[in-house]
Amino acid sequence: MQDIADQLNVWHRAGRAFAVATVVSVSGSAPRDPGAALAVDGGGEAVGSVSGGCVEGAVYELCQEALSTGAASLHRFGFSDEDAFAVGLTCGGIIDIFVQPVVPGAEPGLDTGLAYVHSGTPVALVRAVDGTAVRLGATLAVTADAHHGSLGPAAAALERAAVLHARAMLDAGRSGLFTLASDGRPCAPDGDATVTATFFAESHVPAPRMIVFGAIDFAAAVARAGGFLGYHVTVCDARPVFATRRRFPTAEEVVVDWPHRYLEAEAEAGRLDGRTALCVLTHDAKFDIPLLERALRMPLGFVGAMGSRRTHHERLDRLREVGLSELELSRLRSPIGLDLGARTPEETAVAVAAEIVAHRRGGTCLPLSSHGGPIHHDHEARPRRIA
Structure with missing residues (x-):
């Protein structure tokens, strides 16, 4: 619900009751990820989306019902349902949606959690969405x-x-369902324990970082693409004449420093994690080698470097000379970007962004029209059935 946090905060501060419908599980070609939310206030105003339009009407009515009854509920929409065509989810996917009424002051965990989400404080909003061990909608805000x-x-x-459990998910920046027995033991949703609670932990963390090294024309396009993908983008170059705010107006930060020195400082400050993407576009060994020597030994999400194939092989030889192992070298995505035949900086940025998305989501990089496999690779596992 991070994308509608501002509006929810306005309603909450005004003391207005509202209902939030949150996607808690998806499978197949479902259009939105877990955490996507639609909210409806007492006056009928709606914000957000849970399906890109497929089932918004049905979910809107469920929110109004929750406001009327004060009861939380869990619902499934999917192609296999007899009313699939009636509600419009004909894409073949399955989504589980938890609908919860929110009355300011009635649920301390939810009140605090919404405030944390609005302020940008890292928090896991944990809600009981199924089971008999606790009341549906019982909420914890975990930092x-x-x-x-x-x-x-x-x-x-x-x-x-x-x-x-939620704190571990927050540390990893993950959202999802988990089920516990009444004594706290982890268990399968359909296991032997008769008294269980299934929780949806929704992790709200700062945007992942993209650091673009090398203040060249390609970097400006890559920085714009990174911002479009939701990254907090930093451009870093040791040359002050090139690393200017005027040349990179869309980047959140423009830093003048030696790339390897900046990377080390950010790592020591704890500002890098497994979601961080590094795009090394300097194309100069005196910058590239010290930087990549350090980057490939860090648990970063993506490390890619620009250059021809000849440059790539020479770069690998230099990195071997400074002691990197073959396993460490295998993490380097070089030449960076998918083979789109890109020429211009903008086309190259699309190729780079596409590779980052494919690497993060497990995509094949093949045209969807060339195979009959799944469209969404990171949600292939079918969720449990909900009665």
Whole structure:
């Protein structure tokens, strides 16, 4: 619900009740990821989306029902349902949607969690979406060192386990479902335990970082593409005449520093993680080698470097000379970008962005029209059935 956090905060601060419908699980060709949300206030105003238009009408009505009854509920929409065509989800996917009424002041965990989401504070919003161990909609707001809200005095062990589980997901920046038995033990959703609770942990973390090294014309296009993909983009170059705000107006930061020195400083400050993408466009060994020597030994999400195939092979030889192993070298995506036949900086930026998305999501990089496989690779696992 991060994309509608501002509006939810306006309603919440005004004391207006509203209902939030959140995608908690997807399978197949579902159009939105877990965490996508649609909210409806008491006056009928709606913000957000859960399906890109497929089932918005049906979910809107469920939100109005939740506002009327005050009860949370879990629903499934999918191609296999007898009313699939009626609600419009004909893409072949399955989405599970949790609908929850929100009354400001009634749920401390939810109140605090919404405030954290609005302020940008990293938080996992944990809601009970199924099971018999706790009330549906019971909410915890879990940060790195604290949590707010309660599952009730009879569920202390369950609450401790849920907090630990959600904190691990927050640390990894992941959102998803997990199921616990009443004593806090992890269990399968359809396991032997008769008293369980299934939670949806929605991690809200700062945008992933993209660092573009090399203030060249291609870098400006890559920076724009990175911003479009939702990255917090930094452009870094040791040459002050090139690394200027005027040349990179869309980047959040433009830094004048030696690339390897800047990378080390960011790593020491804890501002890099497994989602960070590095695009090395300097095309100059005196910058590239010290930078890549360090980057390929860090647990970063993507490390790519620009250059011809000859440059790539020479770069690998130099990196071997400074001690990098073949396993470390295998992490380097070079020459950077998919083979689109790109020529211009803008076309090259599309190729680079496409490779980053494919690497992150597990795509094949083949045209969808050339195979009959899944469209969404990171949601292939079919979710459990919901009665």
